[in-house]
Amino acid sequence: MKLIIAIIKPFKLDEVREALTGLGVQGLTVTEVKGYGRQKGHTEIYRGAEYAVSFLPKLKIEVVVEAAGADRVVQAIAGAAKSGQIGDGKIFVVNVEHAVRIRTGELDKEAL
Numbered sequence: 001m002k003l004i005i006a007i008i009k010p011f012k013l014d015e016v017r018e019a020l021t022g023l024g025v026q027g028l029t030v031t032e033v034k035g036y037g038r039q040k041g042h043t044e045i046y047r048g049a050e051y052a053v054s055f056l057p058k059l060k061i062e063v064v065v066e067a068a069g070a071d072r073v074v075q076a077i078a079g080a081a082k083s084g085q086i087g088d089g090k091i092f093v094v095n096v097e098h099a100v101r102i103r104t105g106e107l108d109k110e111a112l
Helices: 009-021 067-082
Strands: 004-007 031-033 040-045 049-053 057-064 089-095
Touching: 004 009, 004 067, 009 057, 009 067, 057 067, 067 089
Parallel strands: none
Antiparallel strands: 004 057, 004 089, 031 057, 040 049
């Protein structure tokens, strides 16, 4: 099993969710996060005063899938989240050793 963690722009969430649903992904977790990468934030003007925004709002999506389908999920997220602009995000893939569905006690693949 693989844990896929994607950091994306907030307005791309619906497109990513639709792409994952099309692949048969049954569940995902979304967290509102803030961060920066190469873009290093930006400056804004509020009531005539300029100030730096160091951490930009992003969404972190986490989904666990069978190892065989991980590449398709990564490609679907990358395709749906891409705007072509700086700050589109990153995708990380991590091994998952064990999973348990709390309600039923199902393990690993059956717990997904």
